[in-house]
Amino acid sequence: MNTLVLSTSLRPASNSRIMARYAQHLLNQRSAETEVAFLDLRDHPALPMCDGGDCYSHPEVAAIRPLFARADAIIVAAPVYTFYLSAAAKNVVELTGGAWEDKTVAFLCAAGGASSYMSVMSFANSLMLDFRCVIVPRFVYATGKDFAQDAVADEDVKERIEQLVGATLRLARAAKAA
Numbered sequence: 001m002n003t004l005v006l007s008t009s010l011r012p013a014s015n016s017r018i019m020a021r022y023a024q025h026l027l028n029q030r031s032a033e034t035e036v037a038f039l040d041l042r043d044h045p046a047l048p049m050c051d052g053g054d055c056y057s058h059p060e061v062a063a064i065r066p067l068f069a070r071a072d073a074i075i076v077a078a079p080v081y082t083f084y085l086s087a088a089a090k091n092v093v094e095l096t097g098g099a100w101e102d103k104t105v106a107f108l109c110a111a112g113g114a115s116s117y118m119s120v121m122s123f124a125n126s127l128m129l130d131f132r133c134v135i136v137p138r139f140v141y142a143t144g145k146d147f148a149q150d151a152v153a154d155e156d157v158k159e160r161i162e163q164l165v166g167a168t169l170r171l172a173r174a175a176k177a178a
């Protein structure tokens with residue numbers, strides 16, 4: 001199996017990237033079950049905004065698309081912006097579109113407050129409806145208080161990330177076999 005961890009925050013001190021790195025660390029410990037790739041959108045500042053046309057042949061889009069195409073599972077780490085996921089997260093889906101087809105997808109969300117916990121749902125819905133993604137029904141939602149010194153500090157959030165990684169591999173394996 002192949003698992004892609006996608007970090008979509010463009011903020012240097014991103015909390016969702018900290019969770020993405022922790023998920024990557026846990027996946028690396030399960031290397032007998034999956035290969036792991038990590039894609040950080042901060043490493044691709046030249047990615048264009050989706051224009052529904054020329055963007056699809058942009059070299060940066062061509063460079064990242066195979067990571068999505070190869071993956072059986074994608075763990076999306078994203079900031080909550082205005083009760084949705086960030087525009088950068090949505091843009092990468094628009095740019096890579098069909099490469100998400102039939103993937104198992106899980107979410108690690110970083111937010112400013114506790115009230116936006118449903119924000120991931122419309123993003124998840126569009127992946128289900130557009131690309132028949134299998135959505136892992138276990139989300140991690142964390143706020144600033146859960147982090148300290150560039151690490152996940154809250155033990156409950158750590159455990160939830162571990163459970164999410166386990167559920168993602170289990171569902172992706174089942175979906176691949178089906």
Ligand SMILES: Cc1cc2nc3c(=O)[nH]c(=O)nc-3n(C[C@H](O)[C@H](O)[C@H](O)COP(=O)(O)O)c2cc1C
Nearest residue numbers: 009011014015016079081082083110111112113116
């Ligand atoms: C433009 C913008 C909109 C935001 N909207 C929300 C929101 O709707 N709900 C919320 O809880 N936090 C919101 N926040 C706070 C971010 O979710 C928070 O800073 C989070 O840590 C960002 O993720 P990151 O650390 O991975 O970059 C917003 C922040 C920005 C910059």
